Amino acid sequence: MKKLVGPFTQILPLSGLPLKGAIADDHLQIILNAGVLVEGGVIVKVGDFEELRKVNGEAEIEEITGQQVLLPGFADCHTHLCFAGDRSKDYALRIAGKSYLEIAKSGGGIWDSVTQTRQASKNELAELLLQRIGRHAKDGVTTIEIKSGYGLKIEEEIKQLCAIQLAAASSTVDLITTCLAAHILPKDFNGPASEYLEYVLNNLLPKIKKDNLASRVDIFIEESAFNVSNATCYLQVAKQMGFDVTVHADQFTTGGSEVAINVGAVSADHLEASGEKEIKLIAASNTVAVALPGASIGLGMDFAPARKLLNAGASLAIASDWNPGSAPMGDLLMQASVLSAYEKLTTAEVFAGLTFRAAKALNLHDRGLLENGKLADFQSYPCGDYREILYHQGKLKPGKVWKKGKEIL
Numbered sequence: 547m548k549k550l551v552g553p554f555t556q557i558l559p560l561s562g563l564p565l566k567g568a569i570a571d572d573h574l575q576i577i578l579n580a581g582v583l584v585e586g587g588v589i590v591k592v593g594d595f596e597e598l599r600k601v602n603g604e605a606e607i608e609e610i611t612g613q614q615v616l617l618p619g620f621a622d623c624h625t626h627l628c629f630a631g632d633r634s635k636d637y638a639l640r641i642a643g644k645s646y647l648e649i650a651k652s653g654g655g656i657w658d659s660v661t662q663t664r665q666a667s668k669n670e671l672a673e674l675l676l677q678r679i680g681r682h683a684k685d686g687v688t689t690i691e692i693k694s695g696y697g698l699k700i701e702e703e704i705k706q707l708c709a710i711q712l713a714a715a716s717s718t719v720d721l722i723t724t725c726l727a728a729h730i731l732p733k734d735f736n737g738p739a740s741e742y743l744e745y746v747l748n749n750l751l752p753k754i755k756k757d758n759l760a761s762r763v764d765i766f767i768e769e770s771a772f773n774v775s776n777a778t779c780y781l782q783v784a785k786q787m788g789f790d791v792t793v794h795a796d797q798f799t800t801g802g803s804e805v806a807i808n809v810g811a812v813s814a815d816h817l818e819a820s821g822e823k824e825i826k827l828i829a830a831s832n833t834v835a836v837a838l839p840g841a842s843i844g845l846g847m848d849f850a851p852a853r854k855l856l857n858a859g860a861s862l863a864i865a866s867d868w869n870p871g872s873a874p875m876g877d878l879l880m881q882a883s884v885l886s887a888y889e890k891l892t893t894a895e896v897f898a899g900l901t902f903r904a905a906k907a908l909n910l911h912d913r914g915l916l917e918n919g920k921l922a923d924f925q926s927y928p929c930g931d932y933r934e935i936l937y938h939q940g941k942l943k944p945g946k947v948w949k950k951g952k953e954i955l
């Protein structure tokens with residue numbers, strides 16, 4: 547049965563915009579008094595509401611009242627939502643002047659979240675996940691990537707991935723799972739980083755593949771985590787096994803983005819430390835640059851050079867990095883709005899980075915645009931002009947959210 551949703555004051559389908567490079571706002575297509583025709587969870591047509599109504603007399607009408615602007619649902623292509631506990635003590639130390647790396651060295655940091663997450667059961671983790679997913683869904687996020695990486699041994703990584711699978715069974719939005727067993731070298735692993743990565747490659751990734759627990763593999767390349775040569779070998783093997791690969795790259799020091807490009811990663815995420823050389827390499831590649839303003843805000847550090855990346859021709863996505871340490875806020879739209887103000891991004895670039903470019907970072911080509919054949923994932927904002935959305939810096943929330951054509955909020 548067909549359903550016609552509308553009329554919306556404005557629909558921004560984001561169609562016809564490039565996957566890479568800068569986008570001026572006058573390239574945004576804006577359809578006035580518009581409707582979306584949906585069938586079987588997929589968009590059939592977007593256009594003038596009255597015309598669609600005339601031609602589709604048999605369609606059920608879902609009537610929209612008042613001023614409403616419709617956008618595609620957001621894809622948050624980088625989160626660490628599967629964790630227990632919190633790191634508020636780390637945060638207090640950080641705002642008082644201690645660095646992320648100093649805190650990690652003195653017993654806080656990622657290892658603290660590993661300890662807290664290991665103490666939680668699979669069901670408890672799934673419960674916590676569903677609360678966070680629910681919050682994100684209300685904020686218009688209809689696809690969420692979620693990493694493991696707070697288990698850091700076989701059975702604990704599997705527990706995290708199974709918790710995500712369990713949450714996915716009752717989640718209203720799509721979850722894309724990534725194995726981040728290579729987050730840091732675990733303190734209780736007896737051996738060097740290269741041996742730990744071997745252990746993960748031989749004992750964890752085959753299991754994940756067999757049970758379809760994740761489709762992607764990530765690694766943190768940094769002085770405090772894994773080096774360029776170990777990471778390159780690890781990602782090459784993971785790719786041969788059939789995983790999409792992605793990298794936590796250039797967060798504090800460079801090196802990671804070059805690995806990402808050399809191995810053909812779908813995305814290189816963070817990039818706060820990327821310089822001219824890295825920007826050029828990323829722009830010339832098919833790897834999506836993912837800015838994580840939530841981590842910059844959480845750490846009080848520079849933003850990724852989003853403007854320069856776009857000007858050089860890169861594809862730029864924006865994600866929340868929601869995690870208990872560097873990015874505890876988890877408000878994607880607020881973070882994207884702040885990034886745009888500091889980096890001088892157009893509204894079109896921000897919307898593209900939260901939708902179809904973020905979907906590309908996840909290697910998903912069926913969403914992020916409101917056009918024929920794409921998933922009917924969309925969200926409406928109670929305003930009369932799309933520019934009000936970033937103007938309110940994240941405080942204007944969607945009034946309604948649809949996943950595969952069904953209202954979830």
Ligand code: NIG
Binds near residue numbers: 655656
């Ligand atoms: O993307 N940089 C490494 N990993 C996460 C932080 C995780 C944590 O602090 O718990 C990040 O910022």
Ligand code: FE
Binds near residue numbers: 624625867869
């Ligand atoms: Fe991260």
